[in-house]
Amino acid sequence: MVQNSKKINILLADDHHLVRDGIKSLLGKYNEFNVVGEGADGTAIIQILQTTETPIDLVLADINMPNMSGLELSAKIADQYPVTKVLMLSMLDHEKYVSQALQSGAKGYLLKSVNEDELVFAIKQVVSNSFYVCSELTHQLLTKSLFRTSGIKSKPGNGVKVDFTSREIEILELIAEGFTNLEIADKLFTSKRTVEGHRLQMIAKTGVRNTAALVKFCITNGVLNYV
Incomplete structure (x- = not known):
């Protein structure tokens, strides 16, 4: 039935x-x-x-x-x-x-x-x-916000600059809000595999161990200070 x-x-x-x-x-x-x-x-x-x-x-x-x-x-x-x-x-x-x-x-x-x-x-x-x-506005607004606050480039204590793309920032915000890879993929009209690739790339860039540490790093270093 x-x-x-x-x-x-x-x-x-x-x-x-x-x-x-x-x-x-x-x-x-x-x-x-x-x-x-x-x-x-x-x-x-x-x-x-x-x-x-x-x-x-x-x-x-x-x-x-x-x-x-x-x-x-x-x-x-x-x-x-x-x-x-x-x-x-x-x-x-x-x-x-x-x-x-x-x-x-x-x-x-x-x-x-x-x-x-x-x-x-x-x-x-x-x-x-x-x-x-909508995705077009989200990308536009995040990019403006990040450039205003110089948030795209982060300089942790070891002096190494970490550069995030606007798409990575977009995904970071959704990760910080608790969305899963699949949910983020649906919101951004992309694949779960692509989202996971960006997540792993950001973890590699920052040298942290996991997603929770990634979010903490980005908040601490001003990347997510607009959230």
Whole structure:
């Protein structure tokens, strides 16, 4: 006997009708997704939430919308409908918008340039109560942060500089958050073998014995001081 899984009920908030139609068409290919409503601004979405009897799992929202922006919408949902998650889908790639979105209560941030696989993955992650920022932005934000803090190069007590690539830093952050190799591979859209290779390479670079020692080394030497 096959057990049917619960569908993820989604609302779309975007002031461009063609964008909403495109997302509906894309998500319509997946049995686990159910787009139950849409609106051109935050006000329309709040009205749907106030009147629908269908439990809404996720609101996929743009930031720039008339009447009520995505940030305002996110804050209202976090306050009034805490079970409903908000995932931002925006053209805005500046770090301040990511920060504002997460501070407003959104659980994730995607650029509209993401591919179908990452959009589907992000929705599932956010609905499962995980945070998600698209891989393009994660790489960009981490690189900026690391160069600001000079964190890519670390100088341990023996005077030997250790250089980490931006991809290694990306993996380091996820390791420090407790994710497994397989989970990291899923998040970064790469293979478990590749992640393990980066992990072993970082252990070799630092001369430590294991992953726990690697994380300790990187925190101690300022590589992970932004986490």
